[in-house]
Amino acid sequence: MFLINCPYCGERDQQEFKAGGEAHIERPKQPTELSDNEWAEYLFMRKNIKGVQFERWNHAHGCRKWFNMARDTSNDEIKAIYKMGEKPPTQ
Amino acid sequence: MRNKYSIFSLFKNALSDHENWQRAWKDPAPKKEYDAVIVGGGGHGLATAYYLAKKHNMQNIAVVEKGWIGGGNTGRNTTIIRSNYLWDASAGLYDHALKIWEGLSQELNYNVMFSQRGVMNLAHNLQDVRDLKRRTHANRLNGIDAVYLNTEEVKKFCPIINTSQDIRYPVLGGTLQRRAGTARHDAVAWGYARGADEMGVDIIQNCEVKGIKRSGDTIEGIETTKGFIKTKKIGVVAAGHSSVVANMAGLKLPLESKPLQALVSEPVKPIIDTVVMSNAVHAYVSQSDKGELVIGAGTDDYISYSQKGSHQIVEGTLNAILELYPIFSRMRVLRQWGGIVDICPDASPILSKTSIKGLYFNCGWGTGGFKATPGSGDLFAHTIANDEPHKLNAAFNLNRFVSGDLVDEHGAAAVAH
Numbered sequence: 001m002f003l004i005n006c007p008y009c010g011e012r013d014q015q016e017f018k019a020g021g022e023a024h025i026e027r028p029k030q031p032t033e034l035s036d037n038e039w040a041e042y043l044f045m046r047k048n049i050k051g052v053q054f055e056r057w058n059h060a061h062g063c064r065k066w067f068n069m070a071r072d073t074s075n076d077e078i079k080a081i082y083k084m085g086e087k088p089p090t091q
Numbered sequence: 092m093r094n095k096y097s098i099f100s101l102f103k104n105a106l107s108d109h110e111n112w113q114r115a116w117k118d119p120a121p122k123k124e125y126d127a128v129i130v131g132g133g134g135h136g137l138a139t140a141y142y143l144a145k146k147h148n149m150q151n152i153a154v155v156e157k158g159w160i161g162g163g164n165t166g167r168n169t170t171i172i173r174s175n176y177l178w179d180a181s182a183g184l185y186d187h188a189l190k191i192w193e194g195l196s197q198e199l200n201y202n203v204m205f206s207q208r209g210v211m212n213l214a215h216n217l218q219d220v221r222d223l224k225r226r227t228h229a230n231r232l233n234g235i236d237a238v239y240l241n242t243e244e245v246k247k248f249c250p251i252i253n254t255s256q257d258i259r260y261p262v263l264g265g266t267l268q269r270r271a272g273t274a275r276h277d278a279v280a281w282g283y284a285r286g287a288d289e290m291g292v293d294i295i296q297n298c299e300v301k302g303i304k305r306s307g308d309t310i311e312g313i314e315t316t317k318g319f320i321k322t323k324k325i326g327v328v329a330a331g332h333s334s335v336v337a338n339m340a341g342l343k344l345p346l347e348s349k350p351l352q353a354l355v356s357e358p359v360k361p362i363i364d365t366v367v368m369s370n371a372v373h374a375y376v377s378q379s380d381k382g383e384l385v386i387g388a389g390t391d392d393y394i395s396y397s398q399k400g401s402h403q404i405v406e407g408t409l410n411a412i413l414e415l416y417p418i419f420s421r422m423r424v425l426r427q428w429g430g431i432v433d434i435c436p437d438a439s440p441i442l443s444k445t446s447i448k449g450l451y452f453n454c455g456w457g458t459g460g461f462k463a464t465p466g467s468g469d470l471f472a473h474t475i476a477n478d479e480p481h482k483l484n485a486a487f488n489l490n491r492f493v494s495g496d497l498v499d500e501h502g503a504a505a506v507a508h
Contacts, residue, residue: 001401015403019393021347040493044345044436048334050396073348074396 002076007083008063020056022046023068024088050074054088093289096200115281116288121295121317125153127324127475128313130300130336132156133165134276135453135460136328137283137294138468139475144290146469147476152292155315157299161280164330164460167430169353169387171366171377172462173210173271175230175237180486180498181439182233187483188466189270195465201282203274204380210271211240211248213369213415215260223266230268240265249367251418258414260372273366273377279464303340303450310449326451326475331396331431333454340450344441345492346433349390350400351458354427358382362418372411383425386412390432390458400429432457437491439498442471442484451475452489 005011028034028042047053053073058066070080070089080089094100094113104112127143129136132154143149154160172192174185196203214220223239230237245265246254254262284294295317302314303325312321327336331348358381368375375387388408391400405427413420435441435455440463442453453471456463470484480488491497 001399001403014401019391021394036493036495040345041343044492045343046334046345046347047338047343048346048348048394048433049338050332050335050348053394055394073394076395076397076399 002078004057004069004078005081006059006062006065007067007081008065009059012059012062016059016061018058018060020058020066022048023054023056052079056084093285096202115285116294119293119295121153121155121298121315121320122293124321125151125293126322127152127326128320128322129154129326129328130313131163131328131330132160132280132284132294132296133163133328133330134161134279134283134464135330135456135467135471136326137161137280137287138464139326139328139453139471140292140294140468141283141287141290142469142472143476144287144292147472149476150291153320154287154292154294155298155300155313155320156294156296157316159296160284160294161277164430164432165276165280165464167353167428168276168461169375169377169385170273170276170461171210171271171368171375171387171459172205172274173268173366174235174462175210175212175226175266175268175271176500177226177229178498178500179233181500182230182235183483184440184466184470184487185463186233186235187470188463191465191469192274193270195274195279195282199282199286201278201285203278203282205272205274207270207272208365208377209248209267209269210366210368211245211265211267213245213252213265213367213371214263215369215371216263219371220263223264227266236268236270238267238269240267249363249365251363251416252367253415253417260369260411260414262415271366275380276461279461283468300336300339303336305340305447305450308447310447324449324451324475326453326471328453328471330454330456330460331433333433333452337452340445340447342445342447342450344452344454344489345436346455347394348396348431348433349393350395350398350429351390351432352388352400352405352427352429354386354388354405354424355379356384356386356419356422357425359384359422367415369411369415372415374408374411374415376412376416384419384422390434396431398429398431432460434458437497437499439500440467440487441489442467442474442480443488443490444474444478444480445489
């Protein structure tokens, strides 16, 4: 349980948000040419990192907008919050 | 040779103030090389080592554990054991485990306190009723005992349940598996550790894996905090940390690790003599032999390795518990904790070979691995020893995420495992 600083609404309780899993997984550009292995990679395989991970969140009980977050999954500390379409922070 | 536990050994040791019990397992330093190394000294890992030694004649093996044995999810779950799963593959897997549970205390000469007190699953809406009836039929076709109960029968089986029809989620019926029940979770780890140790397995605690050494697609050994250990076979049974170990070998798994919470109340006299689960409102409860109510909550929806869950998850579970059991309204919670569970997209486990020769994974048990401990160990040992899965765990391979042949138990059988 932690506070999340929604880029549109400001700081709110985490229970207003819905976690959307790993971020920056791009939908294959040419799905018809994908092998089964590539589909499996896209659909199911996850980094599931212990440490800083980039992930998507949705302010489900607020503005309902999606955004990205860099969060340390070993202690739930939020490192950065950035909007959809922006590149993940390098530090 | 290990002394056998019996009423006589108990009596004998009572006379010397219990100061002369033999230690249950050794505390060895790792050897330079093993035939196989099991990563993770929880129930599943220790059971794997036990069956490798016992059934496959592999005694030169080690179990490496980063903390102490049984200190992870083995000691954090709510100890529910059942096998009433919907799909044939799951039914085969979990009932295999349940059959081993039935003779486990005798086999291990260690009282795992397996208690077949029955597990009842409640239905709260029409869809629940249909799903549970379907599951009851599927179970019976697979030779698993299951009966469907109407509201009166639910009330008769567990009188403290509020079966009033004017509550938010009224009880419309339920299923009952009488062979299901609970066991003492610590004893399962200790019993398997003692049994494996006696056959020559080295159980190495406080030994964290730091890397997996491979040449091409073959395993060469494992880097640990206690040095490099040479081995050709590694069985990873690391639960919530499976992805972390997989990443060391350059593999990605279809897992997400999330916090799952549980809590116990203050101890009271016997009040509930079975296990009652309700998936729709996510509340399940049983009573330990010490008298504490053991209550399982749900998972958080975000990935975390922090072993801490959110408060509102516990609150939601307790709201449901209190509506179903108004008699508990003045009880106090004694302890509350979290564990990290590794969840597969289809909520079924992975007991599988990998693309790397000699590297095996037993993971993805999610919120319900405890019940499968003996079966999981037995089948994983078979998979490691023969480099081929047993027919009971063949469906639970990693390749199912490529072929699409998923074992989708998520909504079908139970949200709460």
